[in-house]
Amino acid sequence: MGIVLRQYQQEALDTIISAIPVQNNILTMAATGAGKTIIFCKLIESLLSQWPKIRIGILAHRRELIGQAQDKLIKVWPQAPIGIACASTGVSVDTERPVVIGSIQTLVRRVEETEPFDIIIVDEAHRIPPMNKKSQYQIWLSAMKKYNPNVRVLGFTATPFRLGHGYIYGDIKKPENENLFQSLSYRIGIKKLQDLNYLTQYRAKEVVNIQSELKSVRVSGDFNIRDLSDVMSKQEHVGSAVSAVEKYAPDRKRIVVFCVTIDHAEKVKKAFGGQAAAVHSKMPLAQRDMILRQFEAGRIRVLCNVGVLTEGWDSPAVDCVVMCRPTKSAALYVQMIGRGLRPHPDKTDVLILDLSSNCSVHGDPDSPHVPIPNRNGNSDPIFKCCPQCFELNPVGAKICKSCGYEWPVEVKEQNGTPEMKDVIFNRKPESMVMEIQHSTIEDFISKKGNRMLKLSLACRLPDSVVTNWVNEFFDFEGNASGWTKGKARRVWGALVGTEPPESVDEAMNRQGELIMSLPDKIEVIEKGKWMNVNYWGVRPWNDVR
Numbered sequence: 001m002g003i004v005l006r007q008y009q010q011e012a013l014d015t016i017i018s019a020i021p022v023q024n025n026i027l028t029m030a031a032t033g034a035g036k037t038i039i040f041c042k043l044i045e046s047l048l049s050q051w052p053k054i055r056i057g058i059l060a061h062r063r064e065l066i067g068q069a070q071d072k073l074i075k076v077w078p079q080a081p082i083g084i085a086c087a088s089t090g091v092s093v094d095t096e097r098p099v100v101i102g103s104i105q106t107l108v109r110r111v112e113e114t115e116p117f118d119i120i121i122v123d124e125a126h127r128i129p130p131m132n133k134k135s136q137y138q139i140w141l142s143a144m145k146k147y148n149p150n151v152r153v154l155g156f157t158a159t160p161f162r163l164g165h166g167y168i169y170g171d172i173k174k175p176e177n178e179n180l181f182q183s184l185s186y187r188i189g190i191k192k193l194q195d196l197n198y199l200t201q202y203r204a205k206e207v208v209n210i211q212s213e214l215k216s217v218r219v220s221g222d223f224n225i226r227d228l229s230d231v232m233s234k235q236e237h238v239g240s241a242v243s244a245v246e247k248y249a250p251d252r253k254r255i256v257v258f259c260v261t262i263d264h265a266e267k268v269k270k271a272f273g274g275q276a277a278a279v280h281s282k283m284p285l286a287q288r289d290m291i292l293r294q295f296e297a298g299r300i301r302v303l304c305n306v307g308v309l310t311e312g313w314d315s316p317a318v319d320c321v322v323m324c325r326p327t328k329s330a331a332l333y334v335q336m337i338g339r340g341l342r343p344h345p346d347k348t349d350v351l352i353l354d355l356s357s358n359c360s361v362h363g364d365p366d367s368p369h370v371p372i373p374n375r376n377g378n379s380d381p382i383f384k385c386c387p388q389c390f391e392l393n394p395v396g397a398k399i400c401k402s403c404g405y406e407w408p409v410e411v412k413e414q415n416g417t418p419e420m421k422d423v424i425f426n427r428k429p430e431s432m433v434m435e436i437q438h439s440t441i442e443d444f445i446s447k448k449g450n451r452m453l454k455l456s457l458a459c460r461l462p463d464s465v466v467t468n469w470v471n472e473f474f475d476f477e478g479n480a481s482g483w484t485k486g487k488a489r490r491v492w493g494a495l496v497g498t499e500p501p502e503s504v505d506e507a508m509n510r511q512g513e514l515i516m517s518l519p520d521k522i523e524v525i526e527k528g529k530w531m532n533v534n535y536w537g538v539r540p541w542n543d544v545r
Contacts, residue, residue: 003076005042006198008188011490012039015186015482017046020119020152027125027155027169027181031190031366032338033199036156037069040121041076043154044099047119048081054118057144058101059137063088064313065123069101085110108136116148124311125155126168126331130177141180155181158338159331160385164221166372172383172392174373184390185482190341190366191387199341204352204423205248206359207240214326214357222328229261232324237355238264241324242271244353244420245302252320252351254295257304258336260325265304268324276302279309310335316342319350326356330368333358337365354423364425367407369395389480391448402448402480403473406530431523431534434459434468439518441511443504450479453488453507455514459524459531470524470531476501495519495536 005013012028016039019026030036044056060066066086073080083094085102093106095114100107107114120141122128129135131142144151157168166173169181193199213231218224231237245255259265262280269278277300279288288308295303296315303309310332318340327333336358340350352359362368367387371380382395384407391402399406437458444454453474458467474492478485492500496517501507507514523535 003038003042005038006035006196008192008196009035009039009042011483011486012186012188013042013046015486016043016154019185019482023152023185025153025155025181026185027157027160027183029157029160029184029187029189031188031193031199031341032158032335033342034158034188034193036158037072037123038076040123040154040156041069041073044073044080044119044121045077048098052098054098055115056099056119056121057107057117058099058121058123059104059107059140060086060101060123061104061127062311063103065311066101066103069123073099073101104136104140108140111140111143117144117151118148120144120151120153122153122155125157125181126159126162128155128168128180129162130165130174131180132176132178153180159334160184161331161370163329163331164373166370167383167385167392170392172370172372183481184385187385187387187390187483189387197343200343200347201349202337202341202352202365202425203349204354204359204425205244205420206354206357206423207244207420210237210326210355210357211360217326219328222332223326225261228326229264232260232326232356233264233267237324238267238271240355241268241322241353244355245272245320245322248353248420249320249351253298253301253346254315254317255302255320255322256309256315256318256339257302257322258309258325259304259306262306264324265306269302269304272302272304276300276304278304278306280306281308309339313339314342315339316344317346318342319344319347320353321350322353323356323358326358328361330362330370333362334365334368352423353420359423363395366425389484402446402450404530431525432461433521433523434461434470435521436518437467439515441508441514443508444473446473446480448480450475451477451504452479453501453504453511457518457522459522468524468531470522470533472533474504474507476507477503491536 081098083097083100217227265278269276321340367384369382383392386400388405389403455472457470474488475484489500519537525534
């Protein structure tokens, strides 16, 4: 029996398959823990089962990611015809199999001898530099497109933005840079995965006295590593990491500490004593793997690291993340927090101890603040992604300009201690059950010019005379995104039980089917002045969200 996809994984797969005939470059954003590797492995199985003569390349940048992709693909499809093209794995390079999993470093050296691909999957797609800048990615992808002009490039990432660039899709980026991806086709974020219980909740505490010291650190994109190490290696900062864990995380069993340099990591490890170990890129791979196994087994409580645990490493038991590494990179910030987000039977949440002011600078990891260099003269405006329709909005926006989503207010509260304060990210709104009194349907044009079907429901709480309006928008034509089109079709199918309309005109002609199928009650969430349907009361919870 093969792996059964989660409902949102099937959504992502369907969105990608529907986009392949009409779109050259397709980007999927899937938060840490969403199972993006499973999604593209299922995609490979589906495509090769229908068209066995096509060639598919999977591009990664580290041996851990290559091994992970290989293991997952074999698990999904044991008969998968896989070749490995990564010199650091120690196996012979093979670029002739129908599926090639390789590193950019190895493949770019063999660009002239590699047969063209029909599908290229790029894992951690945020690592692709601008296409008008010379890089290994640019050289290899340009050659593949030259050999096969119809090749499709599918990008997967948890963080679709780059430091010093902006978003890796669309036009919200450094003006002179060129993006490979024009739009975001599908998004499954941290908050949605938490709602579905696929990720654990997070809470954070941060110090209040680090920003003034960081002013002395030179900045060129990110902080200068040498300057930053000098600051964070001071005895008071190293000691504060130990004190924070002793005071706020005495019951935490698996603690990951992010450090600046190897020297800094060794100092932090020494301060924690015998309960700690350190891993970094300069140690032998066998030694590093042994330490990681000991941490996984619980023989090491505190694991200090320098840049090796941000991608491609999963340890669900991690219940505390200590950030001793200030960064200007929103992607690195999200990746650090992501190491603790996977659920585990022995934890109820992950505690983030921020000794670097990263939480204040970057905001909620579900929709972090992303600066866009030189977009308006010398200023760097900051944007965030709407979790409902993927539209990019200025960071100060309270309501999405496209779909009307209203961001909850971020509040910071003092917990009464002088050392650290609580960080309260966006609060999850509480749901309520309302009775539908009557409904209307109209042909609707959004502020961005997207044509949709608008269903307006007049609802009341039981025993209340107050009417609340709840609106649901059906983007049958996919004018906003592939995801909104898929959602419209799923909701119609779940409620009505007939084949969904292909257009707004068809939906208007068939509106009676929808009206007659509405339930008596729905569950809604209040977001500011807006009410949103949270549960339609038909089929399992996550099938019609």
